[in-house]
Amino acid sequence: MERLTVVVPCYNEEEALPIFYNTIVEVAKQLPDLDFEFLFVNDGSKDKTLEIMRELHKKDQRVRYVSFSRNFGKEAGILAGLKSASGDMVTLMDVDLQDPPSLLPQMVALMKEKKVHHVATRRATRKGEPVLRSFFARLFYKFINKISKTEIVDGARDYRLMSRAMVDAILSLSEVNRFSKGIFGWVGFETEWISFDNVERSAGVTKWSFWSLLMYSLDGITAFSTAPLAIASFMGFLFCGVSFLAIIIIITRHFMGVESAFGWASMVVSLFFLGGIQLLCMGILGQYLSKTYLETKHRPVFIVEETEKDI
Numbered sequence: 234m235e236r237l238t239v240v241v242p243c244y245n246e247e248e249a250l251p252i253f254y255n256t257i258v259e260v261a262k263q264l265p266d267l268d269f270e271f272l273f274v275n276d277g278s279k280d281k282t283l284e285i286m287r288e289l290h291k292k293d294q295r296v297r298y299v300s301f302s303r304n305f306g307k308e309a310g311i312l313a314g315l316k317s318a319s320g321d322m323v324t325l326m327d328v329d330l331q332d333p334p335s336l337l338p339q340m341v342a343l344m345k346e347k348k349v350h351h352v353a354t355r356r357a358t359r360k361g362e363p364v365l366r367s368f369f370a371r372l373f374y375k376f377i378n379k380i381s382k383t384e385i386v387d388g389a390r391d392y393r394l395m396s397r398a399m400v401d402a403i404l405s406l407s408e409v410n411r412f413s414k415g416i417f418g419w420v421g422f423e424t425e426w427i428s429f430d431n432v433e434r435s436a437g438v439t440k441w442s443f444w445s446l447l448m449y450s451l452d453g454i455t456a457f458s459t460a461p462l463a464i465a466s467f468m469g470f471l472f473c474g475v476s477f478l479a480i481i482i483i484i485t486r487h488f489m490g491v492e493s494a495f496g497w498a499s500m501v502v503s504l505f506f507l508g509g510i511q512l513l514c515m516g517i518l519g520q521y522l523s524k525t526y527l528e529t530k531h532r533p534v535f536i537v538e539e540t541e542k543d544i
């Protein structure tokens with residue numbers, strides 16, 4: 234029998250986890266030809282999430298879990314899940330039912346029918362999401378797709394169904410700064426897409442603040458494009474050209490006998506402007522340098538403190 238692993242990263246999800254478990258068990262009944270493995274990743278929760286996972290494992294042997302020594306972030310949770318999944322197919326979903334488990338039978342059917350390695354989902358709408366958040370999210374996708382060769386689909390969820398071959402491909406990427414939305418695209422494989430309407434969280438609250446999303450998007454940009462680095466060279470060329478012109482104008486004016494003592498304000502402004510550009514370019518360089526620094530440390534992406542084998 235083919236095995237399907239359901240990987241679910243959880244951070245402070247004591248309310249959503251039991252609801253999720255009940256839902257996924259029902260969905261599993263609709264797929265009797267598959268041997269299910271429910272793999273929960275506890276991303277350093279401070280509430281009763283881990284206790285619930287232990288209980289679920291005692292009750293249902295299909296439940297496995299990996300518990301981190303602290304919060305490492307959702308990307309680390311995804312990696313840990315994919316690493317310890319034993320399935321021939323692996324699906325990835327959020328615990329809050331915003332990735333509707335009811336789509337799973339359709340995804341499995343599509344994978345078999347079209348013989349693809351990857352079935353992905355996207356939200357058709359962003360309804361129910363704060364307006365400002367949607368606006369910046371759209372802006373981010375426009376920008377990153379302009380500057381990156383890897384396609385990063387707007388509205389795409391991390392909710393995927395992947396074959397073993399694709400999971401192994403993802404695991405072969407050794408980078409520490411992991412931006413899954415980019416990695417899924419980067420590894421390639423023909424992909425079938427399913428759209429669904431935005432669903433509100435089943436219980437609990439979102440773990441993403443505006444700030445953490447902003448930082449996440451910067452990680453995405455540095456991980457999948459080096460275009461911002463080119464800004465520095467471009468600006469350098471531009472300002473060299475402009476100052477060359479200015480020199481010619483000043484010399485000509487001198488020989489034409491036009492002497493001037495005014496123009497202080499414009500001089501100060503242009504100095505500030507250039508200073509700003511220089512700092513900006515140095516900042517961009519710094520972003521990439523810091524990422525390189527973190528990569529060269531080769532620190533593990535996560536530390537496991539406990540799994541179901543420990544109890």
Ligand code: UDP
Nearest residue numbers: 242243244276306307310327328439440441
């Ligand atoms: N999550 C995680 N670690 C974190 C933050 C979130 O494992 O540091 C999990 C969370 O438990 C949930 C999923 O990632 O299963 C998506 O999080 P959330 O629903 O808060 O994000 P949103 O849907 O609001 O983007």
Ligand code: MG
Nearest residue numbers: 327329331434
């Ligand atoms: Mg959510």
